[in-house]
Amino acid sequence: MIISINGKIVDEKKAGIPVTSDAFLYGQAVFETIRTYNHKVFRLDDHLARLYVSAEIMELNPKWNFKKSYKVITETLSKSPHKENKIRIILTKKDLIVMVEKIKEKQEWMYKKGVKLVSFPGQRNMPRAKNLADSFTYLAKQHALECGVYEALLIDPKTYVRECAYANIFWVNEGQLYSTNKNVLFGITRETVIELSGNCKSQGIKYKSILCAEEVFLTQTTSGILPVIAIDGHKIGTGSPGQFTKKLMKDFGKLVWGK
Structure with a gap:
């Protein structure tokens, strides 16, 4: 280092x-x-x-x-x-x-097979500021690792989905891409995906509704786009990365790797 x-x-x-x-x-x-x-x-x-x-x-x-x-x-x-x-x-x-x-690249199977999430109650105190005093997201991430899954999905007191501990979240229904935009960190990779999609709607979604989404994926600086196949043991869509997510992953790869 x-x-x-x-x-x-x-x-x-x-x-x-x-x-x-x-x-x-x-x-x-x-x-x-x-x-x-x-x-x-x-x-x-x-x-x-x-x-x-x-x-x-x-x-x-x-x-x-x-x-x-x-x-x-x-x-x-x-x-x-x-x-x-x-x-x-x-x-x-x-x-x-x-x-x-x-950099330690994510394992290839994560992109091909997808990752799992576990819900975690609460939201960041200062969602727009990446500060060292934020122990909440650290505890959320540790909870996810203890549960044997990749990330923790933050759920506010009104059961709205906010973001993950260290990633932003997107979902797809009927060919339309959505992302949360309230009380979340505006990720740089998140913004890139919104630009690539050309048509992403920002709105809130409750926990029970996201379980019924056709596709869900995460965006993160170090990993790019990661498909989500399950939340709290509930299968998302077919239980495999969806076609919409795969296309965005391909487009993102062309942008950053030039291939």
């Missing part, structure tokens, strides 16, 4: 920030996870823009601005010997931390 703190490359074992910082004491920091495709950073400008939206929501007033952060990120990435990388950016009031490592 390559680590840069405030523009300087540091040894992984010696990397750190002061224990008296607000980031350490109160989780007052925001972050982004970005990836490369064919050694090209995917929508870096959009990810950075969202990072600074998160910073504004958290009232960080960071020392590092957009332009300086962009420069440090690209310089740090240039030192990686790997073709495909995951880039983790953490922004505090005073510090900019960039971590670059070889």
Whole structure:
């Protein structure tokens, strides 16, 4: 792993920030996870823009601005010997931390056979801000892993579907694509899929209704598009990735991989 703190490359074992910082004491920091495709950073400008939206929501007033952060990120990435990388950016009031490592691609069977979800009650406190103080999504994800499934589907008190712990969710009925848009993080891959589809309707959906959807899939920075075949043991559609999802996966692959 390559680590840069405030523009300087540091040894992984010696990397750190002061224990008296607000980031350490109160989780007052925001972050982004970005990836490369064919050694090209995917929508870096959009990810950075969202990072600074998160910073504004958290009232960080960071020392590092957009332009300086962009420069440090690209310089740090240039030192990686790997073709495909995951880039983790953490922004505090005073510090900019960039971590670059070889990405661990999802297993092929996840794309071909699909993944399963488990429901988890609640929603993120600040859905538009990716902040380090958000322990709720961490607990939701851990619950999913303990249940032996890929992700946790967040269900609010009125039983509306919001998003997953670390992913956005879409569903398909009668050839129409839908996605939630209230109290969710506006994912960059989510936005890409909406653009690719050319016709995605944003609306709410209740838990019982999404179980009856013809197709469901997730979008996520590191994995792209992942088909969902079951939620809480309830089979979605035929129990296999649907044709609409497969086409979007193919279109997305052409966009990011050029094939």
